[in-house]
Amino acid sequence: MVTLSGCATVGQRTAVSRPPKLVVAIAVDQFSADLFDEYQPRFTGGLARLARRGTLFHNGYQAHAATETCPGHSTILTGDHPAHTGIVANNFYDPAGKRWPAAVYCAEDEDRGTAANYVVSPRHLKVPVLGERMKRLWPESRSVAIAGKDRAAVMMGGHTPDIRWYYRDGRFQTDLDAKPDDDVMAANAKLKALVASHAPPLLVPADCLARAKGVATAPKGPTVGAGRFEHDPSEQLFRASPALDEAVLNLAGDEIDRDQLGRHASPDLLAISLSATDYVGHAFGTEGQEMCIQLHRLDAILGAFLDGLDRRGIDYALVLTADHGGTDIPERLSDGKRYGFPSGAIGEAIKAQLGLKANPLVGGGDVYLDPALDPATRDRVVALALAAYRADPNVAAVFTRAELAAYPIPTGDPVNWRLEDRARASFDAKVSGDLTVLLKRHVVPIPKPAVGYVATHGSAWDNDRRVPILFYRPRARAAERRDDIMTVDIMPTLAAWLGLPVEGAIDGHCVAGAAGAVCPGR
Missing domain, CATH: 3.40.720.10 (Alkaline Phosphatase, subunit A)
Structure with a gap:
């Protein structure tokens, strides 16, 4: 040689x-x-x-x-x-933060800017x-x-x-x-x-x-x-x-x-x-x-x-x-279909049914519950939301925070991962939603396309x-x-x-x- x-x-x-x-x-x-x-x-x-x-x-x-x-x-x-980087989405919500109910951007320091004029920062990245x-x-x-x-x-x-x-x-x-x-x-x-x-x-x-x-x-x-x-x-x-x-x-x-x-x-x-x-x-x-x-x-x-x-x-x-x-x-x-995440409509229906002052659901794929809800009302909202999501023909799966937290981080061939494995790999208990909603394949969450935004991923x-x-x-x-x-x-x-x-x-x-x-x- x-x-x-x-x-x-x-x-x-x-x-x-x-x-x-x-x-x-x-x-x-x-x-x-x-x-x-x-x-x-x-x-x-x-x-x-x-x-x-x-x-x-x-x-x-x-x-x-x-x-x-x-x-x-x-x-x-x-x-x-x-799940370990802490970067679970482009935008997430912090029910305990001062920005609520506005979203927090993944690459910003929300303590030094506003949603409209954010300050770029690696603050939310947890690992080197x-x-x-x-x-x-x-x-x-x-x-x-x-x-x-x-x-x-x-x-x-x-x-x-x-x-x-x-x-x-x-x-x-x-x-x-x-x-x-x-x-x-x-x-x-x-x-x-x-x-x-x-x-x-x-x-x-x-x-x-x-x-x-x-x-x-x-x-x-x-x-x-x-x-x-x-x-x-x-x-x-x-x-x-x-x-x-x-x-x-x-x-x-x-x-x-x-x-x-x-x-x-x-x-x-x-x-x-x-x-x-x-x-x-x-x-x-x-x-x-x-x-x-x-x-x-x-x-x-x-x-x-x-x-x-x-x-x-x-x-x-x-x-x-x-x-x-x-x-x-x-x-x-x-098999494609235009559709919007159903959180808004489902939340409004729950709001009317329970006589709440505000829509209790915020977000789309990651859904966050209104932090002002008392424990009993929160449980009722979760039960009603789960039933509504699971009845929606465009939703493939929905998982609660407790369910995903109980799953181990998946290993092995990613082809064989179940939906809950894929969701778990994206789940961080500190920043992820109370519910994780996964749409069916080729269901595109853009109900009204516009110039610059007719298709997506996620x-x-x-x-x-x-x-x-x-x-x-x-x-x-x-x-x-x-x-x-x-x-x-x-x-x-x-x-x-x-x-x-x-x-x-x-x-x-x-x-x-x-x-x-x-x-x-x-």
Whole structure:
């Protein structure tokens, strides 16, 4: 066996033995494994390269039920399910807090802001991310997070990043005590011009032309499916286009150079979240021409980003996954249905029946009871609510706080998890609701679609849970695997790449053989 540049030769490929100098973790928001499998034969850029030269897991799982942006991102670099990260939803309620009955955002410090003008913070994230673990062993290690959403940057950057930038209100901002450098100022100037302009339509790849079929969303919603992103100037519609992802990756490249990531004595971490696929999915659904254009463009700009890493000569390793999947518009699904969470109507009926002063139920999937209820009335409300939810033909299951608290955290193959297992992986007794309501598959909780919001995710079903996971190291052996792993397995696998001991109990496990990963004790 001949050793070459720290790598052991294996046929025409090699097994990488030395730790990388830079770990890059990329999350693509609302990128289901269904979408990846559908488009994989047509990818020619970065996604094709990662799939063909890396270790591709078709069956990765955001195993929990609350398949939203904040919970999903919280699993990727912590190794923990939302039940342990404390991030159970994008928004939750605190019956004992001063904000009640208004919601609390997952990535805010509610003591320093308002619901309308929140202060971004990692306050609610209970566990460390990979970057924090790296700093404990290597204090000089740099941790950088760049994202299209603040909550994504917070959940991947954690409590002690050196740099954190996210797109918000038309520009890149940070919650850290930092002033925009020249690269960020230039990026913001370009973003301002792009948002203000009437951009020409993007070129439509040939295989997207067949998807150019307009579908009207009911009742009286927008027609989607045949768009080319020809929109009037609008920050909202700018986000739902490939331009947002390109801006994020360009800024990430600039920060690699400015902060000299991958060129220090200690290894560095760059966490990136690309949000445009999620905005496109919400605005147009997952199976129209818009998503086709978005995924082709994502493939191309990821290819350019990887080429840039190679040109810099950095010894890097990379993982790409998603925070959740997505559901297409019901109008294109044979079994799809538009529907609203029934909490409002059920609560109003209970209010009238018991002669209460206010609706006793707040929330949708996580349902919270009015804290002013006395114990006896509270029990009656729970009994009536359970009966009403369980009688609703669109509800798959409903669990009480006590029921979920009694379940153990699930382990084993996530494919075999029952609904209560999936709900338990999302349940934190301190922040979750008094009731957890799961809708049936393809029941979309958007009764009245609007521009920018015709489809969604967040269900306990595999269209939202199953995501691709791709591990990549240049020169490492390629593999395509069908075994089931979870996003909580990513952090311990990256730690194995780095030779970083993982202290304390976590939900995930190192995945042996992922782009050369050698797991401790194996």
